[in-house]
Amino acid sequence: MSFVLSEDQQMLRDTAMAFARDEMPVTHLRELRDGGANGVDAEMRGKLAELGFFGVLVPEEHDGVGLGMVAMGQIMEAQGRTIAATPLLQTAVIGASVLILGGSEAQKAEWLPKIASGEVTVAVAVDEGTHHAPLNIATEAERNGQGYTLNGAKRYVTDGHHADVFIIAARTFGEAGQAHGISLFLVPNDATGLSVQALNTVDSHGAAHLSLDDVAVSEDHVVGAVDAGWEVLEPALDRGRIALAAEAFGSAQAAFDMTLEYMQTRKQFGQLIGSFQSLQHRAAKMFTELELTRSCIAAALSGVDENRNDVAELASLAKARASDLIHLVSNETVQFHGGIGMTDAHDSGLYMKRARVQEALLGGASYHRDRYAKLNGF
Amino acid sequence: MSFVLSEDQQMLRDTAMAFARDEMPVTHLRELRDGGANGVDAEMRGKLAELGFFGVLVPEEHDGVGLGMVAMGQIMEAQGRTIAATPLLQTAVIGASVLILGGSEAQKAEWLPKIASGEVTVAVAVDEGTHHAPLNIATEAERNGQGYTLNGAKRYVTDGHHADVFIIAARTFGEAGQAHGISLFLVPNDATGLSVQALNTVDSHGAAHLSLDDVAVSEDHVVGAVDAGWEVLEPALDRGRIALAAEAFGSAQAAFDMTLEYMQTRKQFGQLIGSFQSLQHRAAKMFTELELTRSCIAAALSGVDENRNDVAELASLAKARASDLIHLVSNETVQFHGGIGMTDAHDSGLYMKRARVQEALLGGASYHRDRYAKLNGF
Amino acid sequence: MAFDAPEDLDEFRTSVRDWLEENCPPSMRTPMKDDEIVWGGKREKFKNPESKLWLERMGDQGWTAPEWPAEYGGGGLNKAQARVLQQEMRRIRARPPLFSFGLWMFGPALLEFGNEEQKKRFIPDIVKGKTRWCQGYSEPGAGSDLAGLQTKCEDKGDHWLINGQKVWTSYADQADWIFCLVRTDKTVKHEGISFLVFDMETEGVEARPIKLISGSSPFCETFFTDVKVPKDQLVGQLNAGWTIAKRLLQFERSSISAGGFGGTGGSGILPPQEYAKQHVGVDETGRVADGDLRARITDHLMYAKAFGLTVQRSTEEAKAGQEVGHTASIMKYAAAKMNQDKCELLVEALGTDGLGWDGDGFAEDAKKATRGWLRSKGNSIEGGTSEINLNVVAKRVLGLREHQ
């Protein structure tokens, strides 16, 4: 495992941090929210594409830059710092990974360049209940002459409200709970029978419920082997979990920095609040959690690039700890700020709202503790 | 529910507190330990009997004082304050309750006066594994001509090393995990085939493993209905859990008081350690937990006396919260005392050692959270 | 004083019962609806006309403030009579005719600290609900350390001149008058604070509602720019306002720890274990399938039960004449923790259904739970932060000292 960035990775990190700070500060999210944009910003998508961020995981042969997950993690951490709404997680990480890991040569040639260029956004739609449970796929894909007919529903699909194309996990065999029998289908957002209900979410990033009513998909839109979609989906989700953990870590770091600064400026009873020992200890404990979690995320990111066989474990480690971290830090951020932290005008609340979404998506701390224990045989 | 003691109960409380302070201080436990007594003290047993403590639950018609659980709880809390080793929990609470709730008239007439007078000590032997699981009875009681033959083993039976008579939970029907089929048997400590292995335990109170090898029990030694021992055992165990929670609460209060005193006398950096805000907040949180738990124990004790239908729930509430309380307080007691708290010469460690026994016996916090959730239907 | 002996009380009860029978309109005997609460004052719209009638009748009796002296328009009842009135109102489920910071906070303080002229001038309109009051205490730089307030009040001979800013002034945008702490001496802290009252329509007063993280709120920021206040609107002595303030804070804290919390989420929200059962599912024995979440929900339920039992114990001990200060001191801290834990568990159990803001696609109860969760974060801040509570417990209850 590598914990020190290469020169290329460091450069990308610097670029991403500067971009988030200058172009996507928290005020930008406020503007999108107050303008009713529901987290969608075509112009910003264009800028991200120009910087090559969509193609970080895409191999050079498909017009990407092929820098890998460590590099992608730096971008995710940067956007986490300003809780920016971008389609990167779904498109550049999970969507791209599904195609890279499972796509046919023709599919890769068709879709990966479009992803890398920012031309299309992708949303991978898995969960059907309110808690992450990727094996619980009940959406049916019935074989017919020309291909498959899909029926079912997907809940809270992030970026679903503005995705150009969906990758739908559906069942071609077996029943909910089983890995075998899950298959993956590329479905354009204008497919007949697909309806997309946009959601106003607490974090102002938006999402969508999908319903599929006799949606016809041709055979060449199946990604990976029929019935064996899980082999592609699980590692792609793990990449998503690690990237989301990196994002949450960035948010936690930013919220912590903001809190630390407040502690060093706000006075009560004639004293800086940062000079009160109980707050000092709580801050020192948060700092400890930040440092420990930073290592987990770095290990998970580089674990993917090194093709290690414990990526699933590292992903659950990173996601569980990042979820607990952002939960703690976002709550303490509001509390340390006192009354001002309760106002919409202050950023504390925005971090806390985004935190709960970062925690829940792709499995919360409970989910990943359970998975980690299973992977460790108990 | 009643939270205010009657005059009788208050008088008994005062007596018990004074007795624990004057006759059974922590130094007394040290003497027993250093003398190799393994928690057994015949003289002290006599004094407890003289005070009538063994007969608090026993009805007056059987030579007891019939004051009930609230009264008993005051005695348990008092002995918890000085982590004294007495046979009260097994004899005066659980053993007496089994006989009161399930004994035939003849059994009551034979045993209850002997319990109330302190003439016999009883140990109710239930668990066969290392974690409290009273339904997991595998010890077999096979019907034969004259009565029953018992085969099996019991682990870590408190007071088992000096009990005059055992009440053994054994299976006359069904299999481990089932309530139906459990029966209760009175077995004197000199029964043929019964062997008692005394244990040196971390709290210096002692305990015993039992093994039963073709132990013959006559029919009139069955307590309660055959196969329906659970109906007696469960409420008796609940009384035991509530009494043990009261004891643990007493220990927590004493450890907290000791810590608070140290905070008000020990100086470091020229300041009383009690003036450091982080320790102040931790102390205030412990105090909050103490006050909340005090109410749970009072409610559970009076719930038994009032014959409420939610005693099981109240027992689990009291035992879970008392276990968490003494866990927290005993750890903080050692930590607040620093180096001196690590020495055998100081009492901190004795409270911590007793704490883990109080936590584990009759079900720890995990066990009772699980039971409480089940009782609440989820 | 006409009714005092037990037999007199019976007579009083009969007269109250008869009066209520005659005067309490039918719709005022139904459960209160949120949008029919009457706060009084000039802007009061009386959505339900019967609530206007009810307020007028009760106000004329002085029974909105049963124990206040009759000479200022109060009911003039003694404690026993007031209890009878309360019992009789409860018997017919009569709605409270008036919600009012004037009744709950300012009035009692004015009766204690105000001069005769001030009582005559302000109390009757409070009793009748004609003036709606708000409280100007906290400032951006003075939260936990309220006495650090800086709103400047200068003596200009024939008037006071006020400049500064208040925050968390509940309903300032709808109030007629404000009672307000101001700084009249910068050289000392607690001894440089005075207590003023003035009309919110005075030139230079502006109230702006505060949007909270949970959405709109009754709180305002209130700005004072060269606000001129007549000299006779100082309550109590100059620079002696802190004494009044402390008394008022007692009223406020005791009403909060009695359970008047924002963020419980309101009606229609199920307990967390029910959402867990629905959203996470159960195993074959009926347990919530996620053992980790299940344990944490149970731990919370036990805490809540312990809290409820402690409230009961406290009440009983008080009745028995035992000391209860110890228990009371921890209740605000514990209530905040309890409610915040519950709200977090609700959102967690709801999963992505707990992440909605508005619009379709999320159930109404789920959205309420989410807003309630956000609002609950204020529980450990408003009315004294949890940190301040713990300081108080450490010092007053446990007797721990400050650094010497």
Add this chain to the structure above:
Amino acid sequence: MAFDAPEDLDEFRTSVRDWLEENCPPSMRTPMKDDEIVWGGKREKFKNPESKLWLERMGDQGWTAPEWPAEYGGGGLNKAQARVLQQEMRRIRARPPLFSFGLWMFGPALLEFGNEEQKKRFIPDIVKGKTRWCQGYSEPGAGSDLAGLQTKCEDKGDHWLINGQKVWTSYADQADWIFCLVRTDKTVKHEGISFLVFDMETEGVEARPIKLISGSSPFCETFFTDVKVPKDQLVGQLNAGWTIAKRLLQFERSSISAGGFGGTGGSGILPPQEYAKQHVGVDETGRVADGDLRARITDHLMYAKAFGLTVQRSTEEAKAGQEVGHTASIMKYAAAKMNQDKCELLVEALGTDGLGWDGDGFAEDAKKATRGWLRSKGNSIEGGTSEINLNVVAKRVLGLREHQ
């Protein structure tokens, strides 16, 4: 300095390898046994005679202290050579010939702060393991606040006179000499401390072993009653002992946070999840049946994994020349928490098997786990309490200030 270029190092390696081949006795190439550890000094018994031989041979080479100057009996090696020696010893799994506070702590300090005569007098016997040293730092009234020490040292013209008491002096009952902090000026705090060394057989010195909650321990209480110490046994300047003390504390803390902890329980103890599987049982899918305990064990395992990864990261960052002070500062706190959590989980998973003290009826590994649990409570106290660690993080790393 004879070997320095890479090719010279190769030559050095060959000579070391040959020497070890010839001089390292066979049993010294087997894993160390607890009771064969050599601490040296007058009381050393050398349970295994080959360990005496091994110490003598290594001591004569100066290789017990490879980098110390040859003029005081040290090995006189440079860093590169010392690394080669270490590698070659590891290759044949050679035991360390000597455990010694003289080597680890006092020696380095004396080389830095002692005068020529003192170095000549004390260093050679440390290298050869002839003198065993102990450390006299903490006192009953000076734990976290070490500089608050009170052991009195008076200048009696031709000698120092010492009166006072030390605690936590490891192995004081077996040491030959002590290095000791004493108070030579009561009017100032840090600037009134001096650093003395003296023979533990001096009249008036008494060391009593301390029994811990986990049983017997290497720690002692050490009493000084009118102990006379020759004037030339002061190290460094009078009243300048705190500088030496701080340097020594750095050595101590870095060795603790590197993992040299009491209470891990030692060999034969399984990880908590294994005891949970055995003692609590598993459900039909292989999960530990108690979902609550299972979640807490997993949380601990994740913490431990995160800790291990952070140690790795720290090492890599240091190699890459990046700042690592931040990470290092939290490791002692985190290590204490990690180890204590693990020990608690072991005892909880073992159930009543975790409640044994001694004798039959409890498995050996279970009893070890119980003793280890008790010992682990010292992790957050010894070498700087967790509270002090958090203060240090808050102030030095986060830049938070004290009250002004």
